[in-house]
Amino acid sequence: MSVQEAAVLSPRARMRRRMRRRLLRRPLAVAGLVVALMFVLMAIFAPVIAPYDPGHSDFSAALAPPSSEHLFGTDELGRDVFSRTVWGARASMQVGVFSTLLAMAVAVPIGLVAGYYRGWVDPVVSRITDVMLAFPFLIVAVGLAAILGPSLTNATIALAFAAVPALIRVTRGETLALREEDYVRAAIANGASDTTILGRHVLPNMTGTLIVQMTVWIPTAIIGESLLSFLGLGVQPPTPSWGVMLSAAQPFIDQAPRLVIFPGLAIFLATLSFNLLGDGMRDVLDPRTQN
């Protein structure tokens, strides 16, 4: 495309085009994007995609191997594994996405304030997050879920809480760096209020990092959800969830390993796809990365 043609596009469009090109040059990231999107669509359109109701039991066909009627076979209660896997995406995506969003909603403001104002807030916040980070993510999530009681909502809250300290760290770090930028100093020199500075100058320049963080935490939360359901602390049966499917499949590992393989594969692919997408996005958003 010639210089003149490029000039006709709006600036936003040009930036997006460049990013798209960079992303497309990374096949792994593209694969990640496609698969992640597939799971998201699967979650949204589960009622349409799944051939059977996930709770519908057909005891006559219990533990049936894959066939034309049941793509992935049936489980011990005669439920269609394929449909359950598809519906399971819902639980995973819901918990994965919402817990991450909730964590960000809490962590970002705290990180902004700590990083921007420093003073006494920063050391206090930093020490608290340090302590919280000493506990592994999954242990915190499991512990909190156990306290709150098993349910999808509680699982979401538990996973969000466990993700908050690390997100505070990231946000604080970005804020510390951004507040030294000259345009922030210019805004101060303009007499802008702190809210204006944080809202117009600091936060918008963090979105790249935050997007990348999302692609890290969503798969972590998916694994978290699977673990919680596996332990019986998350989604409760009969609601399908990959974790629940794994848990229920344990006694039948010898007879029907596919009952473990399919949900396991789903978890694996879902998290891998977000990870690859995240890696790709990180490269794309970092202007210094060369091809």
Add this chain to the structure above:
Amino acid sequence: MSDPTLEVTDLRMHFPLSGRLGRAGAVVHAVDGVSFTVAPGEVLGLVGESGSGKSTVGNCIMRLLEPTAGTIRLKGKDITHLSRSQLRPLRREMHMVFQDPYSSLNPRMTNGAAVGEPLRLHGIAQGKDLERRVAELFDQVGLNPDLRHRYPHELSGGQRQRIGLARSLSVRPSLLIADEPVSALDVSVQAAILNLLTDLQHDLGFACLFITHDLSIVEYFCDRVIVMYLGRIVETGTREQIFASPQHPYTQALLSAAMTPDPDVQRGRQRITLEGDLPSPIDLPAGCAFRTRCPLAHESLPKSEEEVPELRDVDGDGHLVACHLARHGRRVPRLGERVAPSTDRVAGR
């Protein structure tokens, strides 16, 4: 005789170093007793190398920092310790242009929004009126007003500096602090920005504190000059005084180190080299801070080790020097022949 636009008196900015084992209480003396004034419409050059404290002076005046001691008076009003909300209305009177064109503009804001921000924040204009004013400002700094809708990363370094200037001058401040505004630009672009600054200063009549390390720009653009070393002023005077007859040995060394783009002249000049390294600002040498590198140090002993030299008007002509060797009737010895580039040119051509 009108009030000076800016009056700085005994400004000090000390940064405590925190938590260093065994060095708790160590302090960086970034600015250590600086006093000067800027008259309305005057361009004052603030010259120094790294560690001189010149940028810190600029930041203090802009109240991006709160000075440790001393006073800053903007158009007669003491702004040294005002709170943010008290400062806000006064911020219309002073603004700053930054060195790095790549970090002085928010990458997420359109150029028009960046330029219009001060007008908006100070409640001077909004809506259509704001749009119009912003377009006018673009025109004034030599930019196509269509660029209002673009983003900074689409502009060159020189164009971004123009945006920075438009933003700073949008509210018609009385004082513009330019902190190395052209140092990050290529020479040809530098020329354009300097021309623009000259024009704007002529049209709008603001006073300007021009902070730089580049002496050739100072000679070109500034009416008066202040030379700083390790947080203190070592010499101040008019452009002619400083460039034709520099007094302080540091000023002389600085001028001799500046390169002239003329091989015959440049190679014919005798260069004054300073020995040693810049002392650490945490641990300033007692007395005269420059004595560790001064070619004339031996002549000023033992006083230079004990007493900080005072900035004095030796001949009553407004040319101030802070050197123990400067006395009435006796000038500081010239360190080398043909020191100042401009005198070479005047003499040789």
Add this chain to the structure above:
Amino acid sequence: MALLELNDVSVRFQTDDGPVQAVDRVSWSLDSGEVLAVVGESGCGKSVSAMSVVRLLPPSAKVSGEARFDGRDLLGARDSELRAVRGREISFIFQEPMTSLNPALTVGRQIGEVLRRHLGMSGAQARDRTLELLDLVGIPAPQRRVGEYPHQLSGGMRQRVMIAMALACDPKVLIADEPTTALDVTIQAGILDLLRDVRERLGTAIVLITHDLGVVADIADRVVVMYAGRKVEEAPVHELFAHPQHPYTVGLLAALPQASNGSGRRRLQEIPGIVPSLPEPPRACTFAPRCPRADDRSRSEEPPLGEVRPDHLVACFHPGEEPWPEGWRS
């Protein structure tokens, strides 16, 4: 025969925004003991052309043309041959000594490593030679400095250490990429004096890459002016400054604040527009869009390098010393 020679070297990069022709058929040569300055503003390709000589470019760069050192082909040489030359016969100093020196190793160890690796010196030999080198580059109390880390030294000192490392193997050529740009003015002068000293005492030839015409006036013997990847002018230093021929050179000299001093605050010469980043080498003069002398010919034909004055090459259809017209805009 020239010590270092570039013949029709071109460098092309693949970037995310498409291909970029960083250097377009540039030739220059360096004689023994000479100081050649390659001058231009940012983006002109001066650093890239010098780095291409020893293949110090990222893998996305495609280099064509010929580079010869002492008659030996460099661009086609095997990696092992090149490594023998790099750092030993042709060495480098860069702009930012802080990032070019390893912060985790002492000064002595870093210089010693070069000596041991390239010259096979023993520990004791290396230590002696290191002290010698530190003394050579004017670092006082070298015995103390040897055990210090880069962050303990000032910017000027670090640059001297870099020069010491570069001179460790007594190279025939030193390529200095903006060696003084990041330094204070007073320190800059000292480094240039040192480079001059190196040339006189050791006979090292120097390629000095810079944008600063003052530095060029101070130390260069010959000057190559580059613009948008092409060489536009070449001449001995006195000749270039006294009789610049290419409108870009003329404009550049007139843009310097020093140019207008002594005559009041006269307007500086602006060169409107920006240095282009070209995907393809155009079949025209690259400077034409910004040039007051441009005409249809320069917009449709590439001006060849011609000898306009004795030993003075220019790539221009309208060479001459006349200044730019007042207030000219493209």
